[in-house]
Amino acid sequence: MANVVIYTDGSALGNPGPGGYGVVMLAPPDHRKEISAGFSLTTNNRMELMAVCVGLEALKVAPCNVTVYSDSQYVVNAVEKGWVFNWETRRFKGKKNSDLWTRFLSVYRRHRVKFVWVKGHSDIPENERCDRLAVAAASLPQLPPDAGYSPGGEELL
Numbered sequence: 048m049a050n051v052v053i054y055t056d057g058s059a060l061g062n063p064g065p066g067g068y069g070v071v072m073l074a075p076p077d078h079r080k081e082i083s084a085g086f087s088l089t090t091n092n093r094m095e096l097m098a099v100c101v102g103l104e105a106l107k108v109a110p111c112n113v114t115v116y117s118d119s120q121y122v123v124n125a126v127e128k129g130w131v132f133n134w135e136t137r138r139f140k141g142k143k144n145s146d147l148w149t150r151f152l153s154v155y156r157r158h159r160v161k162f163v164w165v166k167g168h169s170d171i172p173e174n175e176r177c178d179r180l181a182v183a184a185a186s187l188p189q190l191p192p193d194a195g196y197s198p199g200g201e202e203l204l
Contacts, residue, residue, distance in 0.1 A: 049074060049112070052072070053102040054117075055116070056174060070098050070105070111158045118174060
């Protein structure tokens with residue numbers, strides 16, 4: 048089974064505001080892939096979670112052993128402490144970002160995924176790279192909408 052390391056980060060300039068995510072994927076011996084995109088109006092939590100979804104979806108073989116490094120306690124705790132599985136049982140009633148959590152669970156279950164929380168802006172090179180990718184993506188002109196985000200707080204999907 049392939050071993051893959053994925054670093055992720057999300058950013059929202061204004062929260063809510065223009066947002067973006069960055070992903071750095073590493074697989075031995077020397078495979079590296081970077082992914083980023085931005086949206087015109089979204090939240091930091093949505094971009095943190097979307098980064099993980101996009102990273103896992105980019106894997107070309109399944110299953111893989113995946114270690115995801117994220118500075119998002121929202122994402123890491125939801126998975127590692129099992130909260131998201133309880134939310135799923137309750138059909139995400141009253142929970143934000145259910146569209147992304149559903150998307151995440153679909154791809155998560157194809158792999159063996161472990162999450163590691165890292166402190167943001169603490170000189171971890173790949174985490175810093177993800178941050179730069181996310182901020183750059185959020186700063187692009189004429190960004191598309193984040194279809195799952197609603198400024199009123201209610202989710203569209």
